[in-house]
Amino acid sequence: MIKGIYTAGRSLDHRIKNIDVIANNLANLNTTGFKREIPFSEIINQYGEVYVRKITSQQQGEILQTSNQLDLAISGKGFFLIKGEDEKIELTRDGRFKLNDEGFLVNYDNKKVLGKNGEISIVESLLGKDPKIIVSRSGEIKVGDKIIDSIRIVQVENDNELQRSGSSNFLPDENGYKDALDDTYSISQGFLESANTNPILEMESMIQLNKEYETAQKVISALDTSLGQANEMGKV
Template sequence: MIRGLYTAVSGLISEEARQQVITNNLANANTNGYKGDDLRVKDFKEVMLNNYDKVVNGKNVRQELGNLSMGSKIDDVITKFTQGPITETGKKTDFAIDGKGFFTVEGSNGKRYYTRDGRFHVDIKGNLVDNNGNSVLGVNTQTNNVEPVNVGNSKIQCDSLGNILLNGNQKYKFQFANFEEGQIKKVGDNLYTSNAQPSAGNVHVKQGYVEKSNVNVINEMVEMMTTMRNFESNQKVVQTMDETLGKLISQVGDVR
């Protein structure tokens, strides 16, 4: 019975963590470029139960009672990188990646991050930056150096391959980044980081568009209700076992 308590409580912990993931997804359903998360749960290793109550020829022999699951545990939280809807804004500093790939930005600490949120604007220095003030990086086609994209007061145009033209002259190309599955992780503020070396690859971009969140609100609500039911079921198991243990301690063997 004690083992059963541990099994039910492990289910409570897993469902609580799943609820937090779903809540975060719903909170970012309108966040441009956001990619939803999914909680992966796996079983603890099963254990074999046996005893020596069986007697053969006057001797106690081992008999196997069967396997017992020790419940579930949190395996990992993975990000679903499916394409989000692309909507037109008409703003020249808005960009949306159609397919795989990330924009590369540089924080004030000099560290590089990656994002799918292409809502950029020009700061007082004339640099193209994201909503967090991180500089958008591009390859200078004249020097071949990777540096912040400096737009100044120029008219900005961008083709589908990410080539940036200022007043009709090509000056930069977006520093795109591609990663294999599992090589990139979230760090907050709609940014990602990775210890792996990114590949450039062929990335297609649309100017005057933004990519919306890939979170499906209806699916998340259904998942939330299922999670709540599972939590309540485990909760009732714990409550029933607690009441049974209480009776075992206070009533069984009581002299009347």
Template structure:
């Protein structure tokens, strides 16, 4: 196989990975609280030069050059995939159970069959039992969850449910129209290093290798909870569409190079080798 095939194949695989990431972002352009996926691209030679002190061989770029195919060194690859936690726009909905967080490091905690997970999607609702849940049916946790293991349950006769900026939940009923009745407080969690989080399905985040119950910091004083608001996706559709067009064009270019390698160069080599000269 010609050396050019390595470079072209690596470039196409990289663009396919990028295409998957762009497609996921575009598909979630209207998902509440969604955080876009992004990638860092590089090549082996650049990585070896930047990290040669950390590699096992002394003077790595000089000694290893005897064994490495130099054409492979320039093969582009995705160095790192990460989540961009930049806040999306916060819009007013008029729904009292829609909640948004005003800081990017804050999350709501929910209970799932796989354990406790975090989310930025505050589009909540009440289930048949009157418990506060996500659109997927996961229970929204209260600040006292680890003490009583009880869900946030809103009475059926509640007339006006209010959620303060500190997460304090109160309501009015027919017998006490003027004095709000204290119900519970939302569990709001702060994550210092956002890259410790790993995105899962249903717009949830986990912390692989760690137990959220032990690692997460429950906020005791905050003014970042906004009722009647929802955070939208932080995906920029114009930028993603531009990247999609660019990726498709790069794949087409790589395909043409592969065709040239396979058809033109091989054909030319066969003709020259097969020619008989007097």
């Protein structure tokens, strides 16, 4: 009976974590490039130990037009590389880019976007006669006829197991990353990728989890009552 209470208690904890995951998915419905988390799954490893793993769905979100020349969206596989002031490298599908005061291409959080030649500096090229920035589908950046660099797009081996560093950003896994093949992605200038969260499916999952949570609570209550009665009988 005590084992039953323990099992039901673990079930409650499991459901609470899943509800938190779904709540976070719903909270990021309008976050550019956000990738929904799939509710927790318990896994038994080769030593018989149980641990909880979070999985991220890397399914592509809808590509929406913004007409901003520095908004970029990836179609297909791959991530943009960004680097913060602490030199930490992150992966992201959030292509809301801009130029900082020094002329470097940065994301909304002022982290530098990396190209195949490193940090991308554009400001000097914008002083010419044709300041329009053109980004090709392969990621090549041109100002007028001058090629500046190419946006670096990378892939990882297990992208559904990446750890988040922010709402739409991830840290490279232990295997690092490699440059994506040209035929596995394309870049759309003037577009952004929306979150891949489906609010209807998330709400259905939330309702189901709440029902399961209530059921587990009732089981614990019933087992607790039975255990109390058994203890009273033992005292007679």
